[in-house]
Amino acid sequence: MPSRRAFLKDTGRLTIAFCLLGALPAAEALAADDPRPGSLQDNPRLNAWLEVLADGRVRVLTGKIEIGQGIGTAVAQMAAEELNLPLNRVEVVLAETGRTPDERYTAGSASIEQSALSVRWAAAAARQQLLQLAAKRLRVPAATLQLADGAVRTADGRQHLTFAELLAGRQLTGEVPADTVLKPKNQHQVVGQPLRREEIERMVRAAPVYVQDMRLPGTVHARVLHPPGPGARLRGVDEAGLRQAVPGLLRVVVDGSFVGLLAADEWTAIKAHDWLKPRLQWTAGPALPAGQALPEVIRALPAKVDEVARRGDVASAPATGEKSFRATYFKPYLMHASIGPSCAVALFDKGTLHLWTHSQGVYPLRAAVAKLLGLPEDQVHAKGVPGAGCYGHNGADDVAAEAALLARAYPGHPVRLQWTREDEHLHEPYGSAMLFDLQARLDARGRLTHWHMELWSDTHSARPAGQPDKLLPAQLLAKPFEYKRAELSGGTSRNSEPLYQIPNMLINAHSFAGPLRVSALRSLGAFGNVFALESGMDELAQLAGQDPWAFRLAHLTDERARAVIEEARRLTQNVQAGPNEGLGMAFAQYKNQAAYLAVVARVWVSPEDHTPWVRQLWAAIDAGEVINPDGLRNQTEGGLIQAASWTVLEQVQFDQQQVRSHDWESYPIYRFDEVPRVEVSIVSRPDQPPLGAGEAAQGPTAAAIANAVHRACGVRVRELPIRPWKLAPSSAES
């Protein structure tokens, strides 16, 4: 592996990192009784996660990338805690093939649950090994020794050996055992503290933080041209005309319907792109179902039906005094809409492809790109470098694959490919539109007895996952890779099952292949499912003549669920809704197994133009043990605001030929004049395991806003987004 090794230029390292190529992820096969985090079971070697440097500092390696969630700080806190080290003596290496553990994707709010906990275990195992080494050298029992400041000391402080002295050029070895003793939580000093993320200082100083900021010597600039709509194919390129109009192009790469332009200077690449774009001729793809109501389009699509949950009998004969309820909810296609369009740098050098990418999964991307280019996997090296926030599977993998194709066409030079705003808006995979038919029944006392949900969705998981077919350019090449649609993904039914106690329940998921490209968007199906479920709960509370808080609590036995709802109620107990204002609440436990979160929304609906103004959002969150409370707060605040924008503004628009949401005017998101104030209260559970939290706010926020709008103006909006024209008085129920 000389080329890979040559790439690891760390002078301070004691040994070459354990080469992880053979470590295959096997989450499916995880032992149920193994207390170690899944990522650690996949990569059990201690030195996969942690290295001691010659100067006594510690380096931790995580297979996750930084996407604004603060994972670097969280893993550093874990290692510092277990090893009694100051935080500034812990260095963090983020996802890189051949270097860091293979943790597949940075997704599903699992960075803390998986990566940070693996580092905690590895650091604890390192502590045990260091204590034992010192005990042997000093001939004292290990139990009498202490760790402080990068050294092991005797209790009287007379003798001490630094980590580097103890290891004498070697590295900690072996596996992290399942019986590793973790530091008792009541002794924690670093974990649980709201520590600052050091990268924020680098951001304010305009340091090169992002892949967009990389400037390797000899870099050339690239732009690509994509088909205007799904299925459109290129008819021809007037290369001579282009070269005459824009001199100085280094390469014009045309492979099937994939077109890339390379220039030494970025402005030349842009001018060439802008000249060529209106002059490219495309055959039309299949017409998109524009001009019809999307919910009805979706309902009519062929679908595969899967039963998500069944208990009791939803079709049992009606009892006396019972009330029944029926409603249909809808969420449209939504965009990730990253502020920085996707970007990648690729270098094809001496047979090896190097990729710098903001992909959420460097290992799966490596495997997919290797197959796309027909290279052995060990001749592809991918390093994670932060991009702008992605919120799921956006254009990151596609742009990396395209940069790889262009780098192969221009070997020996780093190729920096920057997507345009329009590339990102039109070609990122969206979050699927979803449709929900709910039927529910209440008994004479107002208790929920029946819950029957039929839901429709396209997949929420079309990541490359090691295969080339899902990379955007793979389908455009002269020799295309046939797109293999993922079977029904778990993401579709995420949070479709209520946490409420309901004796008779049936939930069916209808999986369709819709007209637009889709994949994972923050919280996957949970956003739509919780919007439908928690809107329905408010409507049912009204039907039962009950207060929405009491109605939910009456159906909930989970103490932690009740506690966040009570906390949200406490936060807002003195808040009075003014004229044309409403307060609404909603609750969910993300994935029914991660963080618990309750939201209250205060919404004012303008009596003049019916615009819903979300004034304020409050959230109470229980994410178990909190590693960095400020990080949790920051992510939750962001989730509330982003979800509010999705709820009141956003919808991907298309006509028969193509998507029409191609910029920030045709796909508006919240601006500073509209954003609500947000307040987050953490229900701390230091004795519980940490729970994924980064996506917990999405669903409850949507329902809380819809519920507040209903109270503000009497209109129940069941089809997102909540646009002003849906709130005109004529839409009000009698």
Added chain:
Amino acid sequence: MEATTFTLHVNGRPHQVQADPATPLLYVLRNQLGLNGPKFGCGMQQCGACMVLVDGFAHPSCQLQVHRVGAAPITTLEGLTRPDGSLHPVQQALVELQAAQCGYCLNGVAMCAAGLLRQYARPDEQTIRNALFRVLCRCGTHERYIRAVQRAAELGASG
């Protein structure tokens, strides 16, 4: 167009650059002067990622053609940091309040805030929201940004 020589005044220093006169200032700053502060977000004056101060006023650089800049002083995020390396109150406040998630939009916020505070020492919340209107943030860091600008105003007043 033929490349032309321009003298730009960026962060207090003159810089000679050769560029097609139609080149947006953003690319000259990033690729010729090696600055990271201004970022590409849309190229259409819609998102504020590329914001700089032109003559003290926040202005997007993605459509500002380099030949139109003339002798106007340009300040980028780099130029807010003082020569001794200490931070401008806006930068200080952003760090203090940990106001960033991915941080890609931070440049736009910082430059608009710096422009605002030159004109209004103690802006109220609505004035701050208006001043940041041209900047889009997808991570939802708005609340912290607004509070950071308020904090920067305090720091500026005391500093």
